[in-house]
Amino acid sequence: MTASVPAHSRIRVGSAPDSWGVWFPDDPRQVPWRRFLDEVARAGYEWIELGPYGYLPSDPAVLAEETGRRGLKVSAGTVFTGLHRGPGVWDETWAHVSDIAALTRAMGAEHLVVIPSFWRDDRTGRVLEDRVLxxxxxxxxxxxxxRLGREVRERYGLRIVVHPHADTHVDTEENVSRFLDATDPELVSLCLDTGHYAYCGGDSVELIKTYGERIGYLHLKQVDPAVLAEVVAGEVPFGPAVGRGVMCEPPAGVPALEPVIAAAAALDVDLFAIVEQDMYPCPPDKPYPIAERTRGFLRSCGI
Incomplete structure (x- = not known):
């Protein structure tokens, strides 16, 4: 008799437009937003992220009606920032953040995923600035x-979760640790993306064990180690790497998600675990079967 997998009831599973090949507010190669909502609900997910601002309706009443009738709820919005450039970019940053934060709050979500700016263009590979801060x-x-964490909390009641990401300055174990050690836990939490952290050589289980109190949100993702080796050897930018299939369908890649989920569950806190399989661009019929299979796999992991 096979032992059942324990259910981790404090982990809430969702998906995101990213898993449907959506990277931009408007792109003819992307799945239309109504199709995304239909398919993500049909695949068995209850939670979604907003994705790039403007892809889903930005009118809260319209979005609430569209998500509500499909049984969907919003877990977070996403913003891109270049905060290492100092106070001089604050006004520009806040103009970008405020609209997204307002919609995120209006949809009842409590998190804002913050992605640092890229040091090289994610499509062309053009170096934009020094790789080392x-x-x-x-x-x-x-x-x-x-400052962003404080302002977002005070004005919108949201918590920021900073997302380590390939081709940004918050990427490797060393840089993630440096960032966490230098920021106030009351203001800044981490969105641990298991795929990006593995892409940059990190161990998600060890990060959860070491900085468990800083883990505020999860993105569940895997990388194909063979493709990753080619990407690293060839210094391939992130966008073309995605085109090569560096992010793959679980459980085919690394890290193994079962121990990551177990380590997260051991924290005994409420966490979102949002599936993200970068696939831009991709054929419109490709995402749904993957999403359905991935939801089944995660159920086998107890979430």
Whole structure:
């Protein structure tokens, strides 16, 4: 007799437009937003992220009606920031953040996923700035992240969760640790993306064990180690790497998600675990079967 997998009831599973090949507010190669909502609900998910602002309706009343009749709820919005550039970019950053934060709050969500800006263009590979931050830039990054966390909490009641990401300055184990050690836990939490962290050489289980109190949100994702080896050897930018299939359908890649989920469950806190399989661009009929199979796999992991 096979032992049953324990249910981790404090982990809530969702998906995101990213898993349907959506990276931009409007792109003819992307699945239309109504189809995304139909398919993500049919695949068995109850929670979604907003994705790129403007892809889903930005009118809260319209979005609430569209999600509600499909049994969907919003877990978070997403913003992109270049906070290492210092106070001089604050006004521009806040103009971008405020509309997204307002919609996120209006939809009843409590999290804002913050993705640092890329040091090289994710499609062309053009180097935009130095890959390594100076001490002054690190100080700006951490201080401005705390400022963002404070402002978002005070004005919108949201908590920011900073997302380590390939081709950004918050990527490797060393840089993630440095960022966490230099920021206030009351203001800044982490969105641990298991795929991006593995892409950059990190161990998600060890991160959860070491910085468990800082884990505020999860993105569940895997990388294909063979493709990743080619990407690293060839210094391939993130966008083309995705086109090569570096992010793959679980459980075919790394890290193994069962121990990650077990480590997260051991924290005994409420967590969202949002499936993200980067697939831009992709054929419109490709995402749904993957999403359905992935939801089944996660149920076998107890969530």
């Amino acid at each position: 100076t001490p002054a830039q690190w100080r700006d990054l951490t201080e401005q992240s705390e």
